[in-house]
Amino acid sequence: MATATGVYHTTYGKDLALRHTRAEYVRLALLAGLAIWLPFNLSPYWLGWTNLILMATIAAVGLNILTGYTGLVSLATAGFLGVGAYTAANLRTFFHWPMIPAVLVASGMAALIGAFFGLPALRLKGLYLAISTFAAQEILSERFRSWKRLTRGHGTITNNPPKFAGHSFTSKFEWYWLLLVITGLVVWGSINLFRTGLGRSFVAIRDQDIAAEVMGVPVGRYKVIAFSLACGLAGFSGALQSFYPDTLTVTWESYEIDRSFLFVAMIIIGGLGSVSGAVYGAAFLTWLPNYINQFGARLQTSSFKFLIQRLSAIQLGVFGLVLVLFLLVEPRGLARLWQRAKDYFRLWPFRY
Amino acid sequence: MNRFARRFLALPLCFALITGVACGSSKKNDAAKGADTSKSEIKVGAIFDLSGATADIGTPYSEGIRDYIDYKNASGGVEGHKLALSWQDFKYDPTLAGQLYGQYISEGAKVFMGWGTADTEALRPRVTSDKVPFMSASNAETLTDPSVTPYNFFPGASYSQQMRIVLQYISDKNKGKKVGVAVFHHDSPFGTSPLEDGKKYIADKKLDIDFKTYAMPKGATDYVAQIGQAKAAGAKYIIVQNVPSPAAVLATNLAAAKTDIQLVCLNYCGNEIFVKKAGAAAEKMIAVVPFAPPVAGGTGLDEINTYLKPKGTDATAKGQGYVQGWYTMAVMIEGIKNALAAGGELNGEGIKAGLEKIKDFKTGVSDPITFSATYHAGLLSAPLYQVEGGQFKKIQDPIKVEK
Numbered sequence: 001m002a003t004a005t006g007v008y009h010t011t012y013g014k015d016l017a018l019r020h021t022r023a024e025y026v027r028l029a030l031l032a033g034l035a036i037w038l039p040f041n042l043s044p045y046w047l048g049w050t051n052l053i054l055m056a057t058i059a060a061v062g063l064n065i066l067t068g069y070t071g072l073v074s075l076a077t078a079g080f081l082g083v084g085a086y087t088a089a090n091l092r093t094f095f096h097w098p099m100i101p102a103v104l105v106a107s108g109m110a111a112l113i114g115a116f117f118g119l120p121a122l123r124l125k126g127l128y129l130a131i132s133t134f135a136a137q138e139i140l141s142e143r144f145r146s147w148k149r150l151t152r153g154h155g156t157i158t159n160n161p162p163k164f165a166g167h168s169f170t171s172k173f174e175w176y177w178l179l180l181v182i183t184g185l186v187v188w189g190s191i192n193l194f195r196t197g198l199g200r201s202f203v204a205i206r207d208q209d210i211a212a213e214v215m216g217v218p219v220g221r222y223k224v225i226a227f228s229l230a231c232g233l234a235g236f237s238g239a240l241q242s243f244y245p246d247t248l249t250v251t252w253e254s255y256e257i258d259r260s261f262l263f264v265a266m267i268i269i270g271g272l273g274s275v276s277g278a279v280y281g282a283a284f285l286t287w288l289p290n291y292i293n294q295f296g297a298r299l300q301t302s303s304f305k306f307l308i309q310r311l312s313a314i315q316l317g318v319f320g321l322v323l324v325l326f327l328l329v330e331p332r333g334l335a336r337l338w339q340r341a342k343d344y345f346r347l348w349p350f351r352y
Numbered sequence: 353m354n355r356f357a358r359r360f361l362a363l364p365l366c367f368a369l370i371t372g373v374a375c376g377s378s379k380k381n382d383a384a385k386g387a388d389t390s391k392s393e394i395k396v397g398a399i400f401d402l403s404g405a406t407a408d409i410g411t412p413y414s415e416g417i418r419d420y421i422d423y424k425n426a427s428g429g430v431e432g433h434k435l436a437l438s439w440q441d442f443k444y445d446p447t448l449a450g451q452l453y454g455q456y457i458s459e460g461a462k463v464f465m466g467w468g469t470a471d472t473e474a475l476r477p478r479v480t481s482d483k484v485p486f487m488s489a490s491n492a493e494t495l496t497d498p499s500v501t502p503y504n505f506f507p508g509a510s511y512s513q514q515m516r517i518v519l520q521y522i523s524d525k526n527k528g529k530k531v532g533v534a535v536f537h538h539d540s541p542f543g544t545s546p547l548e549d550g551k552k553y554i555a556d557k558k559l560d561i562d563f564k565t566y567a568m569p570k571g572a573t574d575y576v577a578q579i580g581q582a583k584a585a586g587a588k589y590i591i592v593q594n595v596p597s598p599a600a601v602l603a604t605n606l607a608a609a610k611t612d613i614q615l616v617c618l619n620y621c622g623n624e625i626f627v628k629k630a631g632a633a634a635e636k637m638i639a640v641v642p643f644a645p646p647v648a649g650g651t652g653l654d655e656i657n658t659y660l661k662p663k664g665t666d667a668t669a670k671g672q673g674y675v676q677g678w679y680t681m682a683v684m685i686e687g688i689k690n691a692l693a694a695g696g697e698l699n700g701e702g703i704k705a706g707l708e709k710i711k712d713f714k715t716g717v718s719d720p721i722t723f724s725a726t727y728h729a730g731l732l733s734a735p736l737y738q739v740e741g742g743q744f745k746k747i748q749d750p751i752k753v754e755k
Contacts (some may be wrong), residue, residue, distance in 0.1 A: 045455040052447065135685040145540045146567065154494070155541025156473040248477060252540060253405075253470040254446050290448070297440045312403030312441050 015197060023342075039176045046170045048246055053286045054179040055237050055244065060266045060278040061190050062233025067264070069194065070226040071206030072121050073130040077234050077263040079140030082255030083110040084235030085242040086150055089250045090156040093244070099162035103239040110235020111228040118227025122220045125209075137257050144252035156251040161243045170245045182240070184231065185307035190275045202226055206273075269326055271333030280334035292318050391429075393436040394688060394698065396421065397456030398465035403428055404444025406468055408625055409673045413489060414439070416670070416677025417465055420685075423659045428740070430685055431692045437451060442467070446474035457482055463684055463703055466490070469542040472504070479503045483700035487684050489676065491619070492545045493755075496729040498708075503700065505707055507683040507721050507730035508642040511593060512549035514618045516753045517734055518640050522589055522616075523559045532562045534582035534613075536575065537593040537604060539567040546593060546618070553753075562586065568598055575602045578607050590615045593720055600629035607633035614638065619734075623672040627739055634739050638747070642734040643679060644717045645744045647670040652679070652716025664717060679715045683730060688722075719750050727755070 009015040019025055034073050039047060087106035091097040097105075117136040120127055144150065151157050162169045169175065183306040201222050204212035213219045238255075241247045247254075262285060270281020296311045330337045398417060401410030421437045429435055437611045438456050446741065449471035453464060465477065466472045466488035479486040480503055487505045488495075493512035509517070515535075522531055535550065537543030547565050554561050564585055566578045573733040579602075582590060590606065591611055592599045599621035606615060615637045617626065622639025624647070630637075638691030644650050646667040656667045656678055667675060691698055710730075712720035721730035733752035737744040 024634065044458055047453065048451050048454055102490070142539075145570075146544070151541075155469075155544070158473075158477045215361075246454060247447055247474070249474040251446055251470055251473050253444065291439055293448075297438075312407070312443075315441070316403060 007064045012112070016043055018191060018195075023346075035180055039173055043135050044172055047176060047204050049290060049340060051172055051179055051244065051288065052246075053283045054176075054183045056263075056266070056286050057279050057282040058186050058240070059234040060263055060270070060282040061186055061275055061352070062230040062237075063263050064267045064270070064272065064275065064278040065190060065193070065202070065233075066226050066230035068267055068271075068277070069199070069206060070202040070223065072118075072223060073126070073128055073264075074133045074227070074230060075257065075260045075264065076117065076133045076137040076140065076231075078255045078257065078304035079137040080110045080114055080231040080234035081259070082140055082144050082245070082250075082252070083113055083239035084238030084240075085255070086157070086238075087235070088142065088239035089159040089223065090240045092159050093157055094098065106239035107232050107236040110238070111232030114231020114235070115224050115228035117231070118224045121223045121227060134257070137260055141252060141256055144255055151250075156249050157242075158249045161245055161248065162243050169243075172245070175244060179240070186236075187275055187279060188246050194275075198222070198225070203273075233234035265323065267333075269323065269333055271335030274333070274335040276338075277333050277335030280338070284334060288322060289319055290313070290321075391432045391434075393458065395429065396435055396437045396463055396465065396684075397453065397455070397459075397461030398437060398439040399449050399452050399467060399502040400439055401444045401467050401472060402441040406444055406595060409620065409623065410444075410467060412671045412673035413467070413677035413680075416679075419659060420678045420681040423655075424685060430689050433692070435685070439465075442471065444468060444470060446470045450474055450478070451565055453478065457484060459620070462630055462698060462700065463487070463688065465681065465684065466690050469540070469545075472603040473541075475506065476501055481592045483704070485684070485700055485703045487689065489513075489680065490542070491618075491729065492542070493549060493729075494545070496727055498725060498728055501554045501728070503704060505684075505687075505723060505728045505730075507680050508619065508718075509731040509734045510729045510755075511546040511618060512642045513729070513732060513753070513755060514642070514734060515546035515550040515591070515593075516553045517736075517751045518591055518616050518618070518753075519553055519559060519561060519563075520557075520751055520753050521736060521748060523557075523561060526560075526588075528560075530560045530562060531588050532582075532586040533564070533589045533591060534587035535563070535565045535591045535593065536578065536582075536584065537565060538569050538595065538598070539569055543567070543593050568594055568602065572598070573601070573607050576609070579611070579613075581603055583609070583611055584615065587613055589614050589616055591618065592621050593618045594621055596621050596623060596625040596629055598723055600634070603630040603633040603637060616640070619643075622737065625671070626672075627742055627744075633741070637739045639737050639739075639744070640734050641672065641737055641744075642718050642731050643672065643676045643715070644735070644746075645737065646670070646675055646717075648704045648737060648744045648746055650717040652714075652717070652718075679717065683707075683710065683713060683721055695717070718750075 007020050038050065042050060054098045059077055059081060062141050063074060066072050066074050084106045088107045091102040091105060117292060120132040124132055201217040204217055205219055205222060209219050212318055266281035266285045267278055271277025292315045299311065364615050400414035401407050402414060418437065421435050424430065438459065438461065440452050442452055453475050463485045465476060466486055469490045469492060471486040475486065475578040480501060483503060483504065485503050491506050491508050491510045493510040495501050496510055522533060535547060551563055554563055566582060568575060592602060592615065599617060603615055606613060617637060617639040619641050622641045623645060627634045646653055653667045660666050687703050687707030687710060688736065690709045691702040694702060694706065696702060708723050708725045710721060710723045712722055714720050719733050721729055723730060732755060733750040735746055735750045736748035738747045
């Protein structure tokens, strides 16, 4: 390997391939091995978090399609998670639908509403668009809080766990496999999306929308499609969460603006314009606050007990510090960090 | 080392440091556990809001709970059993609450102390199916019916009950006159929870009250418009169902509007945090408080002050939330004591029965607390206080109304 001067493609087929080197296949096999090994070796607590990471990944991938690939900022991810969750829980609890159609209709609903709120993107760009999606988020969270009919006056909806052939799906272990397959499909689909004309058009719009228009890309329509894809995936993730045993209760507090910011942070930390970056970001940002929290809990019995009163401030501080460090050290995210690590070892002992 | 390698190594190094410290402290943790008493520990799980939306009242409440456990353990525990409290800050995030609940229950927690509406609602179905007695500071009337939520308890008076008490008080003060009442509430299920019951109480008792409700939008910087509407509608009283910070803004606006409208707070803004934030505007505010603020005195504070004295502080400095936390934990422990007295293995069903046996449990800062197999809120009555010179003065003995 060290003697090769780079990876060159000699046919169009090879150029389009998702994996070019043997190392990439090895990595895929290792990853698959890890995915199979994990659920047998994690405590239920961390398995629960792994499942939440898998669900967050779906929405983060969606947001990265919109923000990272198409260049349209959205601050409304949490709102659309909510649309998915409330729709699915409504269909399941009040109309007794089975899980699969309920999740599909909920995702469709989120996609539809997403397309509607994506309309301002036809006229607005950058920060202006961010503000219009912020408005969408506020409208949606207001509806979740005070629309009585949404929850039949209870304020929250508690969903019923899914049942297949008389078996209730309530264990984290079973859910892990289900989510692994679903998230795997979403990630695989999204990577492939950018080998199609649609995906390439998204990238063209991000890089220079006027040039894209000149080349014959229907910019307006594709922007709306990007919105509806991203919001649909967010809704899909929200709908799944409403069926997941640990988050069966759908309550408005889960779909506030701070969660939207968390998703934006995920794709920035993970790497804008990279599907795998969205996966890394979702994993990192779901895991980190929780890890800091666990660390804080250990302080309770340690000799640093006097820090307890300052614990919450320390936790927020460490979280912020890590984010800032990341942005300083590698503004293009975890995906880029991984890329550089690979390059470093491939080119070693040369610099480039 | 070149530039890249430095960058590449910086982050793992950071984590290695964090992990190192974490591992070090966990060893100490194990060592501490080695010193065990003869009787088994009773595990208590808890989540507190120390950095989320309700951290202002969540923090003193959590200290009250932690200190009570400490106090109880120092005096020998419950019937010789030490209490082991596991807790974390859940940042008012229902998802995190769910994860922590799962963790503590799998570690063997027999009872669970929740906090607000979000986590209580999110955990309601799991508490029921796991049979874990659950106590929180969410006083929604929907949690009081054991046929629906058999394992949810709270020691105070429900929001609906507080609303009925205030309406009865207003009606008694204005005999033979029609009174306009405006309810300003948090724009959420927490805020709207007592509204329907209030309307129903007016209709059932045929009170001569004109009842109107106004939502307080989240993040609003003033409520001048809503006050104007309430004034135009002829309101003489504004009842507030909200947390201290927005309530203080409302009080300031109301003072600036120079009306004769009387402000009445339900328990989550009837505390020192509100008085501190509202300053002079808090004067004459009336509050219905099931657990008396420490400045108002009460025999129940002696126990707390004895505990706090060596630490160089007292209940007044800690505030109303602290007292509420302290006695919430005390009531839960009383239930465990009853369950232990009944014999057999200590489990959720036993503690639930033990809690339902609690009758006239004296706290000294509230009316005696009673649970029954048909009603899981500890109080039906509450006194009214008024702010005078920045201090709470009792103006009305506990009013007891039908639920």
